[in-house]
Amino acid sequence: MNIVAMAARKGGCGKSTLVTHLAVAAIQEGKRVAIVDLDPQATVAEWSDGRGEDPPDVVSSQPARLSRILTSMDGNYDLVLIDTPPTTGEADRVAIEAAHLVLVPTRIQTADITAVLRSVDKAATQAKPTFVIFNDESPLRRKSVADETRTVLAQRGIKVAPQVIHSRIVYGESQDASRTALETDPASLAADEIRALYAWMTQQLN
Ligand SMILES: Nc1ncnc2c1ncn2[C@@H]1O[C@H](COP(=O)(O)OP(=O)(O)OP(=O)(O)O)[C@@H](O)[C@H]1O
Numbered sequence: 001m002n003i004v005a006m007a008a009r010k011g012g013c014g015k016s017t018l019v020t021h022l023a024v025a026a027i028q029e030g031k032r033v034a035i036v037d038l039d040p041q042a043t044v045a046e047w048s049d050g051r052g053e054d055p056p057d058v059v060s061s062q063p064a065r066l067s068r069i070l071t072s073m074d075g076n077y078d079l080v081l082i083d084t085p086p087t088t089g090e091a092d093r094v095a096i097e098a099a100h101l102v103l104v105p106t107r108i109q110t111a112d113i114t115a116v117l118r119s120v121d122k123a124a125t126q127a128k129p130t131f132v133i134f135n136d137e138s139p140l141r142r143k144s145v146a147d148e149t150r151t152v153l154a155q156r157g158i159k160v161a162p163q164v165i166h167s168r169i170v171y172g173e174s175q176d177a178s179r180t181a182l183e184t185d186p187a188s189l190a191a192d193e194i195r196a197l198y199a200w201m202t203q204q205l206n
């Protein structure tokens with residue numbers, strides 16, 4: 001059972017959106033998937049409520065219970081994604097501790113990147129493979145911005161996932177409908193980039 005933590009101490013950078021989309025990408029590849037929602041805002045748990053019995057299974061939990069929950073899930077799932085709140089505290093620490101892979105979404109903006117560095121540092125102290133994901137990038141902005149930022153972060157020893165996730169209306173609209181772009185618009189550019197991100201993530205886990 002692979003465990004992936006989505007952690008970033010920056011509100012609204014796309015943690016929950018990427019958790020739900022990566023979960024559904026895995027389901028569409030035939031995987032058994034669960035999400036543990038450690039965020040008191042319960043974004044993913046509420047998303048799940050609107051899905052009825054459709055997978056993934058979502059458990060809303062508190063940091064202190066995470067390891068027990070993961071133990072009970074072991075063997076029943078191929079992939080568990082952990083969503084965390086933007087606040088500093090126990091949640092991101094225990095999620096990173098439990099994870100095989102840590103993903104840190106961010107916009108490509110100085111203030112956001114500064115916050116990212118703090119999250120990445122935390123994962124680094126726990127010696128977990130950690131990657132930044134550039135999210136919500138304008139499709140209109142020149143592509144070299146992502147490349148340049150990737151180079152700057154590489155100089156600090158920070159790795160960035162190759163697939164940039166762009167700002168696309170379908171992410172929010174599908175999420176609001178308790179779905180994902182993979183379900184509402186499987187032929188969309190959003191669905192393509194999520195499938196590419198998922199394929200890359202799977203390689204990292206192998
Ligand atoms: N790539 C994207 N394109 C368009 N909208 C996006 C994208 N990523 C995120 N959003 C939107 O940005 C908002 C915040 O996203 P999300 O809830 O995933 O962030 P978060 O990091 O989980 O926030 P929080 O820290 O509050 O938990 C949502 O309205 C979501 O639909």
Ligand SMILES: [Mg+2]
Pocket residue numbers: 015016017039043083084085
């Ligand atoms: Mg969230």
